[in-house]
Amino acid sequence: MGRLDGKVAVVTGGASGIGEATVRRFFAEGASVAFCDRDGARGNRLATELRMATELKPTATGATVAFTQADVGTEDACLAFVNGAAQQFGRLDILVNNAGIRKYEKIDEASAASWNEILNVNLMSYAFCAKAAVPLMRQNKGGAIVNVASVRSVVAGGGNLQYDTTKAAIAGLTRALAADHSPEGIRVNAVGPGPIFTPFHERRIAAAGETVEQYNAQAARGTMLKRPGRPEEVAAAILFLASDDASYVTGALLFVDGGMTAM
Numbered sequence: 001m002g003r004l005d006g007k008v009a010v011v012t013g014g015a016s017g018i019g020e021a022t023v024r025r026f027f028a029e030g031a032s033v034a035f036c037d038r039d040g041a042r043g044n045r046l047a048t049e050l051r052m053a054t055e056l057k058p059t060a061t062g063a064t065v066a067f068t069q070a071d072v073g074t075e076d077a078c079l080a081f082v083n084g085a086a087q088q089f090g091r092l093d094i095l096v097n098n099a100g101i102r103k104y105e106k107i108d109e110a111s112a113a114s115w116n117e118i119l120n121v122n123l124m125s126y127a128f129c130a131k132a133a134v135p136l137m138r139q140n141k142g143g144a145i146v147n148v149a150s151v152r153s154v155v156a157g158g159g160n161l162q163y164d165t166t167k168a169a170i171a172g173l174t175r176a177l178a179a180d181h182s183p184e185g186i187r188v189n190a191v192g193p194g195p196i197f198t199p200f201h202e203r204r205i206a207a208a209g210e211t212v213e214q215y216n217a218q219a220a221r222g223t224m225l226k227r228p229g230r231p232e233e234v235a236a237a238i239l240f241l242a243s244d245d246a247s248y249v250t251g252a253l254l255f256v257d258g259g260m261t262a263m
């Protein structure tokens with residue numbers, strides 16, 4: 001028995017890092033998973049790999065996986081992705097809002113276009129995917145939404161002005177959605193990852209001319225567990241919040257940060 005047998009889940013930004021680990025874990029737990037990403041090559045590769053594994057060893061529940069290449073930076077794209085997935089699989093139980101981008105601009109460098117880009121991806125896509133998901137979940141008399149926030153929802157490290165702003169807003173969006181929709185059985189929660197080594201960091205380290213050892217040392221200084229986290233460790237927390245194990249959890253922000261925010 002998988003923990004998500006018979007459920008249908010959608011994941012944004014599912015081709016890499018935390019999103020990819022979530023797609024893999026949800027699928028392994030029996031869910032049919034539709035995921036989108038703007039990176040078509042990476043998304044198609046993951047979907048093909050999971051489908052091939054199913055052909056070799058069919059899942060007991062007939063769970064399957066579907067990938068859509070989409071940029072969630074517009075309302076239309078968000079509505080089309082979530083509604084399309086529900087149409088394909090016949091229902092919707094779980095939404096994971098995960099897609100996120102970073103910028104490294106200070107207040108006097110950030111243009112309106114730059115602010116809009118990051119607000120649209122990191123914040124508005126979470127709202128618009130929820131806008132599509134809530135009526136679909138209402139049809140099943142319940143569901144679960146998990147938003148990927150950050151330690152940056154509550155602390156600032158400097159140099160991430162727009163990112164930190166959006167991650168704090170996701171914490172507020174999570175509470176507001178939970179207040180409005182928990183009475184109809186739709187639980188809304190967030191995870192707050194700390195330093196998780198993903199392609200996101202590989203790119204940042206390369207751009208800054210740093211080494212993985214330097215990144216690991218920084219994560220060791222900043223966490224109680226003295227190491228960076230793995231995407232699978234965040235996916236495990238997302239799974240908990242999305243599953244019936246979290247049946248009395250709503251409006252929460254669960255940090256998966258090696259103790260960073262508690263330090």
Ligand code: NAD
Nearest residue numbers: 013016017018037038071072098100150193195196198200
């Ligand atoms: P990642 O870059 O490895 O994966 C993000 C994925 O989202 C990529 O596949 C990317 O193509 C996709 N994406 C980005 N913009 C998109 C768009 N407009 N439309 C569709 N897809 C889009 O990064 P990650 O580290 O796995 O980050 C995932 C989430 O976790 C983000 O919301 C990030 O802010 C959050 N987070 C990460 C960390 C960390 O340390 N890695 C810490 C805290 C929060």
